[in-house]
Amino acid sequence: MRRAPTTLAALALCLALAAPALAADKPLTFGMLLVGPYNDKGYSQAQYEGGKYVEEHVPGAKMLYLDKLNPADRPGVTVPQVVDDLAAKGATLIFAGSDDMKDGIREAAEQHPELTFVHISGDDVLTGKAPKNLGNVFSKMEYAKMMAGFSAAMTTQTGKIGFLGPLINDETRRLADAAYLGARYAWEKVRGQKPEALSFKVTWIGFWFNIPGVTSDPNQVAGSFFDQGYDVVISGIDTPEALTVAAARRKAGADVHALPYDFKQACDSAPEACLGVPYFNWGPALLPIVKDVVAGTWKPSFVWLSPDFAALNDPDKSPVGFLPGQGLSAESKKALDQFTADLGSGKVDLFAGPLTYQDGTVFVPAGRTATDKELWFCPQLLKGMEGASASK
Amino acid sequence: MTRRAAPLVRAAWALAAAFAVTLGILLAAGAPPFATLAVMAEGGLGSQAAALRTLAAFTPLLLCGAALCVTFAANLWNIGVEGQITMGAIFAQGCLRAADPAGGLPAGLDLALGLAASALGGLVWALLAGMLRTHGRVHEIFSGLGLNFVAMGVSLWLILGPWKRPGMASMSGTETLDQALWLPALGGRPMSMVGPILAVAAFVGAAWLLRRTFFGLTLAAVRQNALAATRLGLRPGLRILAAMGICGALAGLAGGILVAGLYHRLIPSISGNYGYTAILAVLLASGSLLALPAACLFFAVLTVGSVQLPLSLSLDSSLAGVLQGVLVLTLFAARRLRPLSRRREP
Structure with a gap:
């Protein structure tokens, strides 16, 4: 009885050891820690595909991934433990995908000074907490959110735009603010409408996705937006309820639209209701980091990547994209292209002052534009938006 | 069968049934069944670090x-x-x-x-x-x-x-x-x-x-x-x-x-x-x-x-969750379908 598990364990060990031993000439093995399922058609899948992209473009590179790394799905499993495993399997570079992993990845970096760590969405370098082997990278989704807001404001008939927000923190406030700035620009500068005729309301559900009993139900929130005359809903959450509800309302005869988030193919489930999707494209964001690590030239820094405005939806170029949906009219799409070009050339800078927070304090004074640090730490929604700036 | 041994026999029968179903599922999922089980056992008990996590x-x-x-x-x-x-x-x-x-x-x-x-x-x-x-x-x-x-x-x-x-x-x-x-x-x-x-x-x-x-x-x-x-x-x-x-x-x-x-x-x-x-x-x-x-x-x-x-x-790690659920269900089903059943409900 005792022997059987030992034999099986030995067999497993052989299998595990054989795999890396075959690939002998020391190519890079990197670890990828995903917070959600690798096939979630959302935030985590975008990162998984970024890792696959790196595998394709760096000869010999091999990705080891672990998905659903969160305490609900993997109780008792911590980030440092998984990093120990990855290191034992030969990984020398570790990507951690989510804000949840902030402390875990720092702890792991301190325990493994010989490895390189990159925390996606983190800010330890910015706050000075990062050890020497930990860097940060994120993409400026703000610009894609501006395009989402722009598309929404170009389309709305009622002048009322809803923003389906997740939980409230600096990142989510920042993205809601960006969507508002894009919408306001389209409304006032392109459509020539009166500022007071635009209503932009943010409703937070309380988490990145629906947890029955804990969060507000995003189906209900999206539905109530449409009930109150909001005819476009921009989603800030990781799941597609806004688009699903919009599609159902369209079937019932309402002329409403929505914009999902995170994943390039997100419009596919209801193309005619979809105005477009802001999405992450991690391949071109991660590739330079991996190349630097291979060349030994990597330095820890806080990297916050802007989109490639001239090649927004080129999978090899822009770390952030905005893919217009079928619901966007040809005319609006033309205006969107112009808007994108103007953002790229710097002709339009929506983060230029004067900008004011909801309570009247100055965000950016007139005459200059916001710094990265001012943008990153975002305490409030902007003046002109409706909705809570903090959880009560 | 003494009263003390009864649960053990029951458990053994149920475990055997569950094990068979598990192997079936792994095969159906296209996973090498024995290697998969071995990897999980190894991952949970195979080293001091793994044992500590467990x-x-x-x-x-x-x-x-x-x-x-x-x-x-x-x-x-x-x-x-x-x-x-x-x-x-x-x-x-x-x-x-x-x-x-x-x-x-x-x-x-x-x-x-x-x-x-x-x-x-x-x-x-x-x-x-x-x-x-x-x-x-x-x-x-x-x-x-x-x-x-x-x-x-x-x-x-x-x-x-x-x-x-x-x-x-x-x-x-x-x-x-x-x-x-x-x-x-x-x-x-x-x-x-x-x-x-x-x-x-x-x-x-x-x-x-x-x-x-x-x-x-x-x-x-x-x-x-x-x-x-x-x-x-x-x-x-x-x-x-x-x-x-x-x-x-x-x-x-x-x-x-x-x-x-x-x-x-x-x-x-x-x-x-x-x-x-x-x-x-x-x-x-x-x-x-x-x-x-x-x-x-x-x-x-x-x-x-x-x-x-x-x-x-x-392998998709959801497999473990599937196994967990199926195991418990099989164990219940097995208890009902058990041969030599002289059922005496508690």
């Missing part, structure tokens, strides 16, 4: 399993353990973040207070459900489930609101506790032996309480016939509250150990479904106190070992 998952499972045995003994369908763990974690975090490691009380006392607070938190939460049952005629299934959600909501609110770390609130949780307030660890790993020791002690205590004391006997009386228990002057309402309270305290303690011994801070979903998994473990052990630690260990190995599936075999 122990870390085993600790809250055993605590919650023991807790559930107490309420099952009184015929209570207590599924509020998740919330009681969360409340325990919240109380422990509240107590420990208020502690001053530099001055005042010695760290050991701070920790003891933190763990006591966690037991209190779980107790209060369980008593809420218990009182809704005894005084409000709300079945504990509904109140327990509802209070689970409320506890999770409270923890999220604290993490993103009043207890948010300096600077940006993070889903990574509250600010990490001062190292002096961590349960003493072993060999530099984030793992404390205090938790497992407390869990085993709690389990033995619960077993003693149920098997060897008058209180345990009265719970059995309440379970078997509440009306008769009332007539006998056993005051079932009070017994129910006591059972809920004990259960809550143990579950809360599990939450406290997760804060002080594993995560060292309050994180979202800190209860990690241990409360639900423990229900499965108790069901798997089919009420046998003797089999409970083995069932808990089994689930702990499965949870920890499944991490290796994507890493070693590029």
